[in-house]
Amino acid sequence: NAGVTQTPKFRVLKTGQSMTLLCAQDMNHEYMYWYRQDPGMGLRLIHYSVGEGTTAKGEVPDGYNVSRLKKQNFLLGLESAAPSQTSVYFCASSATMGLGYTFGSGTRLTVV
Amino acid sequence: ELKVEQNPLFLSMQEGKNYTIYCNYSTTSDRLYWYRQDPGKSLESLFVLLSNGAVKQEGRLMASLDTKARLSTLHITAAVHDLSATYFCAVENDYKLSFGAGTTVTVRA
Helix, strand or coil: CCCEEEECCEEEECCCCCEEEEEEECCCCCEEEEEEECCCCCEEEEEEECCCCCCEECCCCCCCEEECCCCCEEEEEECCCCHHHCEEEEEEEECCCCCCCEECCCEEEEEC | CCCEEEECCEEEEECCCCEEEEEEECCCCCEEEEEEECCCCCEEEEEEECCCCCEEEECCEEEEEECCCCEEEEEECCCCHHHCEEEEEEEEECCEEEECCCEEEEEEC
C-alpha cells in the first residue's frame, strides 16, 4: 500500500544511547518532515527536507540530526538520547504545497 | 514565528448538541488544515481550506476560513459518540505545517 512507513514503531533507549528512526515513502513526494508530539503541545516540527539532499531546521531541532540521501527516505538521528526526547515521532510527506500531507503511523520513543 | 492557537483545549459534548472549535493564527497563511487523531493513532485529514470564505462540510463536521480575521472554525452538528477524538488545526506557510495544541473532544450520552 502506498504511504509513509516509519520504523521502528516502539523503542526504549537508555540516556546517552543513539538511534536512527527511518521514514520511507513510496509516493515520489518531494517534501518530507519529522514532527514530535507531546501531550498538550500538538505536533512540533523538528527538521524537514524540500528535496533529495536537502535538510532544514524546524521549530525544535536541538538534539536531532537528519539526512535525506535518497528521495524516498528521511532519517532522524538522536546522537545522545535524553529523557526530554521521550515523545511520539511522526514523519510526513507532501508532493508540494497545497496537495496535502501523508503522515506515518508514528514511533513511540521512551528514553529512560 | 507563526503561532496557532486552538480553543477550547478540552470539550465535553452532549450527544445531539452543536459545538464549535476555534483556530486562530498569527500571520498570513497559504492554507489551513483540520485533522482528527484517535488515541494511539496517526493523523487523519479532515479538511483543507484554501481561500478566504472557504467552507467545507463532511457529515456532521463543517469547517470555515476567514483569512482576514486569521480564524478558522470547526463546527460540530448534533454530536455523536463516534466524534470523540482530538482535533488539530494546522496552518501551512513556507512549505511547512504549524499545528495548534489540539482540542480533545469527549461526547457523552
